[in-house]
Amino acid sequence: xxxxxxxxxxxxxxxxxxxxxxxxxxxxxxxxxxxxxxxxxxxxxxxxxxxxxxxxxxxxxxxxxxxxxxxxxxxxxxxxxxxxxxxxxxxxxxxxxxxxxxxxxxxxxxxxxxxxxxxxxxxxxxxxxxxxxxxxxxxxxxxxxxxxxxxxxxxxxxxxxxxxxxxxxxxxxxxxxxxxxxxxxxxxxxxxxxxxxxxxxxxxxxxxxxxxxxxxxxxxxxxxxxxxxxxxxxxxxxxxxxxxxxxxxxxx
Amino acid sequence: xxxxxxxxxxxxxxxxxxxxxxxxxxxxxxxxxxxxxxxxxxxxxxxxxxxxxxxxxxxxxxxxxxxxxxxxxxxxxxxxxxxxxxxxxxxxxxxxxxxxxxxxxxxxxxxxxxxxxxxxxxxxxxxxxxxxxxxxxxxxxxxxxxxxxxxxxxxxxxxxxxxxxxxxxxxxxxxxxxxxxxxxxxxxxxxxxxxxxxxxxxxxxxxxxxxxxxxxxxxxxxxxxxxxxxxxxxxxxxxxxxxxxxxxxxxxxxxxxxxxxxxxxxxxxxxxxxxxxxxxxxxxxxxxxxxxxxxxxxxxxxxxxxxxxxxxxxxxxxxxxxxxxxxxxxxxxxxxxxxxxxxxxxxxxxxxxxxxxxxxxxxxxxxxxxxxxxxxxxxxxxxxxxxxxxxxxxxxxxxxxxxxxxxxxxxxxxxxxxxxx
Numbered sequence: 186x187x188x189x190x191x192x193x194x195x196x197x198x199x200x201x202x203x204x205x206x207x208x209x210x211x212x213x214x215x216x217x218x219x220x221x222x223x224x225x226x227x228x229x230x231x232x233x234x235x236x237x238x239x240x241x242x243x244x245x246x247x248x249x250x251x252x253x254x255x256x257x258x259x260x261x262x263x264x265x266x267x268x269x270x271x272x273x274x275x276x277x278x279x280x281x282x283x284x285x286x287x288x289x290x291x292x293x294x295x296x297x298x299x300x301x302x303x304x305x306x307x308x309x310x311x312x313x314x315x316x317x318x319x320x321x322x323x324x325x326x327x328x329x330x331x332x333x334x335x336x337x338x339x340x341x342x343x344x345x346x347x348x349x350x351x352x353x354x355x356x357x358x359x360x361x362x363x364x365x366x367x368x369x370x371x372x373x374x375x376x377x378x379x380x381x382x383x384x385x386x387x388x389x390x391x392x393x394x395x396x397x398x399x400x401x402x403x404x405x406x407x408x409x410x411x412x413x414x415x416x417x418x419x420x421x422x423x424x425x426x427x428x429x430x431x432x433x434x435x436x437x
Numbered sequence: 438x439x440x441x442x443x444x445x446x447x448x449x450x451x452x453x454x455x456x457x458x459x460x461x462x463x464x465x466x467x468x469x470x471x472x473x474x475x476x477x478x479x480x481x482x483x484x485x486x487x488x489x490x491x492x493x494x495x496x497x498x499x500x501x502x503x504x505x506x507x508x509x510x511x512x513x514x515x516x517x518x519x520x521x522x523x524x525x526x527x528x529x530x531x532x533x534x535x536x537x538x539x540x541x542x543x544x545x546x547x548x549x550x551x552x553x554x555x556x557x558x559x560x561x562x563x564x565x566x567x568x569x570x571x572x573x574x575x576x577x578x579x580x581x582x583x584x585x586x587x588x589x590x591x592x593x594x595x596x597x598x599x600x601x602x603x604x605x606x607x608x609x610x611x612x613x614x615x616x617x618x619x620x621x622x623x624x625x626x627x628x629x630x631x632x633x634x635x636x637x638x639x640x641x642x643x644x645x646x647x648x649x650x651x652x653x654x655x656x657x658x659x660x661x662x663x664x665x666x667x668x669x670x671x672x673x674x675x676x677x678x679x680x681x682x683x684x685x686x687x688x689x690x691x692x693x694x695x696x697x698x699x700x701x702x703x704x705x706x707x708x709x710x711x712x713x714x715x716x717x718x719x720x721x722x723x724x725x726x727x728x729x730x731x732x733x734x735x736x737x738x739x740x741x742x743x744x745x746x747x748x749x750x751x752x753x754x755x756x757x758x759x760x761x762x763x764x765x766x767x768x769x770x771x772x773x774x775x776x777x778x779x780x781x782x783x784x785x786x787x788x789x790x791x792x793x794x795x796x797x798x799x800x801x802x803x804x805x806x807x808x809x810x811x812x813x814x815x816x817x818x819x820x821x822x823x824x825x826x827x828x829x830x831x832x833x834x835x836x837x838x839x840x841x842x843x844x845x846x847x848x849x850x851x852x853x854x855x856x857x858x
Contacts, residue, residue, distance in 0.1 A: 266751075
């Protein structure tokens, strides 16, 4: 088990507001790490540091080192296009492009030039949909708009879209919060399946979900990383009083 | 307590009712004004789509014209068709005294000779034959027939004198009078004779003007909107630019005309009275409309689409070109068409740059002198002859129709591409 991403002393400021305070933690290869905590605790902010999505927010400043292999993700000279090819992301609300299912999945490979021929592209699209567990449901209507799918299907389409460029890491920002329990269960199964090939970091509001899908859990509160540890340990015997309060639902 | 309560309730209900009635009254007033306007225009203008004609027998006498079947087009063009036409008329109406012949001729449009000439140019074999033709009547006859000029007044003030009126009645009784669709209204340019004047030149002029306007303002507007919305830093300078673009949309159009006169005509020396200059000036007016519409549409694209594309590793340009702009296009196009419809109705700036010249020929390109639809209407409205009254109204009808077409196209476009996320 080796380290995939290692964050050291990450601070994030939105203008004057100090949103994330000196966070250091490691993400292991082929593990699912869950980031939990109350709203506004900085977990999504931290997640967005990992593929530099904070760049698009004006006045947002990120300090510290985030090493992936020997590359510093937070280096301003880094080409974010290359980075995001390696670090995919799935959002809270399913956001398929208003294009066909096929085009949704083919978009990443086509802008990164991953498919040399049409046959290559067909294969990538099919494999990605297969891995996302969506192929069976949509194989007869690949030319229909992705926005016509159900919420859960849309989210799996977004996952297929993310894995189509063969990333190393997949970031998921509350991927199930807009879905019903059945669709949620399917996504959770899928996360377990995807773990074999990818490193997954998931932000979630549901502690049950964190307990079900992750191997490592990090608890954030008011911009501080309060506690990080093996999921089994953290939920059974948390080291910090705050963590204890939060996971038992006693948090104010 | 109960009594005062019920009277209070009654007062509230009647206040509510009055309040509603004010609204109904305002809407009916506005609607009534529009209906009255449309009714006036249509009732005055519809008759312009028909013209009075008389049946005349014309003997195409090659000897008189001095041409044969083998004559060249040039020779035909130089032949005296007016003389031929008048000779035929005089022979057929041999009861008309010589001194009254002028009045007889005046009952027909000047175009009669040209029409005969065109017939021979397209078909030489007509020479030597006698044809029953329908010849366009003069505007004065047309006005009397349509009842737009009064008949029952003293001869001096009437558009036709007693002799002409007598002829008209005789021909009507003989069944030689007819009326037909006024195709000249759509194909001819302007003319000094109302019966020959048409909107063809103005339609072509407006078309070229709007084309130039579209080609200039659409790409510039979209580029400016993308820069301001997606790239420009939010600071004092861009705020000032933004406010000024919004102000630009409200600047009186005559000022743009003055600008065109001073800068485009006098400084850059572009040709006066041309659709090119008109289009440039009007593009200054449509530009803010397009920029505002495009920016609003860009802003309306949900951030989730942007984030999705960026997270896939699309560069900013790819995100804009592949995802944001296509979604913003319907709104932008709607704004563009509405801007162009406004430009179509714009008169003042075109007057400033000299697009009110009397132009008979239909402009074949943006570099030829031309008028535009509203300017043509203005020119006709200024003309003193009675025949131009119905033309003015018919011209307004055409502008309204073109505007309605453009606006409905914009609505269809908006409905068709409306997307829900």
